[in-house]
Amino acid sequence: MEGQRRxxxxxxxxxxxxLLFLALKALGNSSMAWGMKQVPETMSINPALxxxxxxxxxxxxxxAALILALLTRMALLSLADLSFVLPVTAIGYVVAVFxxxxxxxxxxTHQRWxxxxxxxxxxxxxxxxxxxxxxxxxxxx
Amino acid sequence: xxxxLVTVIVVATVLGDLLQSHEMKRAGEQSMTTHxxxxxxxxxxxxxxLFMGVACNAVSFFxxxxxxxxxALSFAVPASAASYVLETILAKFVLxxxxxKRRIAGALAVLGGVILVGG
Numbered sequence: 001m002e003g004q005r006r007x008x009x010x011x012x013x014x015x016x017x018x019l020l021f022l023a024l025k026a027l028g029n030s031s032m033a034w035g036m037k038q039v040p041e042t043m044s045i046n047p048a049l050x051x052x053x054x055x056x057x058x059x060x061x062x063x064a065a066l067i068l069a070l071l072t073r074m075a076l077l078s079l080a081d082l083s084f085v086l087p088v089t090a091i092g093y094v095v096a097v098f099x100x101x102x103x104x105x106x107x108x109t110h111q112r113w114x115x116x117x118x119x120x121x122x123x124x125x126x127x128x129x130x131x132x133x134x135x136x137x138x139x140x141x
Numbered sequence: 142x143x144x145x146l147v148t149v150i151v152v153a154t155v156l157g158d159l160l161q162s163h164e165m166k167r168a169g170e171q172s173m174t175t176h177x178x179x180x181x182x183x184x185x186x187x188x189x190x191l192f193m194g195v196a197c198n199a200v201s202f203f204x205x206x207x208x209x210x211x212x213a214l215s216f217a218v219p220a221s222a223a224s225y226v227l228e229t230i231l232a233k234f235v236l237x238x239x240x241x242k243r244r245i246a247g248a249l250a251v252l253g254g255v256i257l258v259g260g
Contacts (some may be wrong), residue, residue, distance in 0.1 A: 026188035029218055036210040050203055059206070059227075069199060071181060077165045082158075086225075095221045100215035108215045115257025116215075118250050119222045125247025126225045 010079055017076045018088060024069035025092050030099045032062030086127030090120050143216075144259075146208040151224045153201035155231065158224070160194030219258045225251045 035058025043048050053059050078084055081112045100106040153179040167188075208217045232238040235244050 021143065029214060033164055033209040033214040038174060038205055039210060042219075044202075053210075055204065060195075063202075066202065071178060074161060074165055075177070077162060082162050084211075090222070096218035097215040100213055100218075104214055105215060106213040107216045108213075111260055112215060112258050115236055115254040116219045117150070118254030118257060119219050120254075122247045122250025122252075122254055123222055125243050125250065127231060127247075130242070132159055 002053040009086070014076065014079045016076055016083075017072055017079065019088060021076060022092055022095065024065045024072060025089075025098055028062045028065030028069055029096050030062075030103060031058045031065060033104060035059035047083040083127055088109055088122035088127075091124070093119050111134065128133050143208065143212050143220075144232065146211075146247050147220045148222060149204040150201045150208065150221050151227055153197045153204065154224045156225045157194045157197030157201060158228070159231075160197065164188050164191035164194060216258055220255055222251050223255045226255075233235050 035056040036043075036053065037059070039053045039056055041052065043049050043053065048055055054063060063091055073085070073089070097113065101108040185195055205217065205221070226248045229240060229244055233240045
């Protein structure tokens with residue numbers, strides 16, 4: 001009974017962290033893209049340019065959200081296998097294209113949508129086999 | 142330039158993923174409460190390989206900043222999925238892991254998707 005309660009709690013924590021990760025990643029990517037488009041200097045290998053770009057509030061919000069997303073993903077990896085984390089977080093690719101089109105007014109062609117869906121399918125396939133390095137394990141699936 | 146930045150992002154991401162995945166399993170369960178985040182930051186500071194993993198993430202992050210300035214978000218994010226292809230190649234030729242047909246199919250689908258996204 002105690003074991004069941006603990007495993008339910010781990011599953012719940014995993015899904016909460018997963019949703020938090022996807023939301024933070026979406027916010028971070030969009031805010032960063034919006035802010036970086038407003039920065040006048042083109043980024044190169046000069047670190048000062050990146051530091052100046054971080055003064056843009058949208059870039060700063062994007063960085064904060066992406067750092068939190070990174071920490072959330074690390075916490076997620078401590079609870080769940082990479083083979084679970086990789087395919088489910090691949091949904092983020094579709095979310096990014098949707099946000100780019102909807103909120104950043106980017107032109108997204110059918111070809112780009114098709115490519116993104118292909119990436120989602122491919123990432124899910126790769127992720128679902130990430131831990132199976134033994135031929136018999138994968139062949140059974 | 143767009144593909145140079147995508148390559149930097151992909152290589153740094155793959156290295157960061159490998160190091161983080163390896164180290165976080167050893168570090169034990171983490172949480173995102175205030176104490177949990179403080180503990181996680183201490184863990185990063187104490188574990189050299191985990192710190193290097195985070196440094197790889199930083200490199201990937203700066204390259205991503207440069208990429209989204211030049212390119213659309215709807216290109217930058219999906220193109221970074223090319224990391225799955227590199228991970229599969231590394232798993233096969235460096236780690237000498239068995240790579241099943243599903244994983245090869247998945248990596249090829251991602252590669253095809255990245256080419257379509259960039260076209």
